[in-house]
Amino acid sequence: MPKDNLEFIEVTEEAFQLAEKYLEEKVVGKTSADDCRHIAAATITKVDYLVSWNFKHIVNVFRIRGYNSVNLKVDTFN
Numbered sequence: 001m002p003k004d005n006l007e008f009i010e011v012t013e014e015a016f017q018l019a020e021k022y023l024e025e026k027v028v029g030k031t032s033a034d035d036c037r038h039i040a041a042a043t044i045t046k047v048d049y050l051v052s053w054n055f056k057h058i059v060n061v062f063r064i065r066g067y068n069s070v071n072l073k074v075d076t077f078n
Contacts, residue, residue: 001051009047015040021074027066032057039067 019036022028028035035057042050052058 007047009041009045011037011041012044015044018044018070018074021070022067025066025070025073027063027070028057043067043071 015037018040019033022036022040023030023033035054038052039050039058050058057063
């Protein structure tokens with residue numbers, strides 16, 4: 001991926017709180033807190049693409065449904 005297409009985002013307090021919700025809802029286990037923070041930060045900042053090779057906790061259709069379910073419950077997109 002060309003470096004001009006990369007954007008780094010900050011993990012805010014809001015992202016930490018959303019990541020904690022993912023853990024509370026048991027989308028993944030506590031050992032995956034870092035993954036939750038990545039997804040929460042991407043969600044909060046509305047990134048277009050989150051690139052990952054982590055098929056266990058990030059690029060996993062069942063986990064994605066779980067994250068999206070929590071996002072809808074906490075009204076993340078408004």
